[in-house]
Amino acid sequence: MNMLATILEQISGMRLPLYAVTVTVPRWPDTPALLMLHWHGFRKARHYAQPHAPLHEQSIPGSALQFNTRWTRFDDIEASVLDAAWQLGAWDIERRDRRGCNTIGASEQEALECRQAFGDNPFMPGDEDHLVSEAPDRGDMMALAARKGYVRWQFRPVRDGVWRSVAEDDTLAADGSREPPCPLSPRELTEPECAPVVYRFGRIERLILP
Template identity: 50%
Template sequence: MDLFNAVHEQMDAVRLPLVAVTVTAARRPNTPLVAILHWHGFRRASPLVLPGIDIPPRSVPGSAIQLTHAWHCVEAVDEALLDAAWQLGAWDLERVERRGCNVVGASAGEALACRQAFGDYEGASADEALIDGAPDRAELMQLAADAGYLRWLFRPVKGGVWRQLDEPDDTLGPDGGREPPCPVLPIPPTPRQRPARGRTVYRLGAVRRILLP
């Protein structure tokens, strides 16, 4: 599973800085993953030019990618995400585990979080919120509502908007990225017999010097 090259191809095509990359998987081995690239940029809401009328710009929609590589355990997905987050200079990688929202006692907030994890944004039309390159996204979201899901998040520095902040991180190269391999190892997820509501944060960045005010 080469998420790093998949993200790089999209960055070369879109040519906008990234805010974040999220990847979501239904809690079933070997099912496709949905990666969403969240861009920082704006476009005109309409190509029409009307005298005296200022048409406000809208945010550029995210890009959804379907990753169909086989995976037998969550740690295998973690390894691919750690590799991508490491090379793209992210400070950390977050993994959250959530139960399905089609269970007794699940709240409306849980259902909303599940939809958003798969790029289904309530109140926004499809072309405004997402450029959909994940043909099985709706089916995977339904599977996640029944079986639970995992969602990963990282914020790239290389090719991302975060490079402008110039935050201290002594592991980054001049371009905001890092050379592989990633030294951080995957951590097993919450056992299935427990409620799936875990959160794991992999720390990738580091400051090895004293920062003076």
């Protein structure tokens, strides 16, 4: 599973800076993984519920892609995500391991976060313009995650990203990238965690004056 190559291919095609990258997979072995790329940019468009309204600025839709690579351990996916985040210059990467929102006692917030993790837009039903999806099993993945739980990784790239102009990180090359290999290893999943796990990549070794 080569997340980095796919992300770079999408960047080359879109020619837009990235704001964030998320990878989500149901908490069940050998299921598809969903890669979502959140772009920074705007376009002229009309509101989906008002087709005759004047044009207005609208965010560029995100991109959702499905990986069907076979896997048996979450380490296999996490290693690929860590490598992509490292080489794309992210300061850190956050992993959220969540239980199924169909669990007795689960809150509405958990259900909302599960939908958002798989690119669903509950605040604008019927609006498909927020996401360009090449993930035919996205609905089935979300339904499985609601029963079994899911794991989501998120990072903000510096290379080819909107953060390049403000990044303060002494580990980065001039273009915002880092050379492989990634020095951090995947951490084992146990029970779903309440707090996120954070892998820190960035480092500042100089004094920054105001």
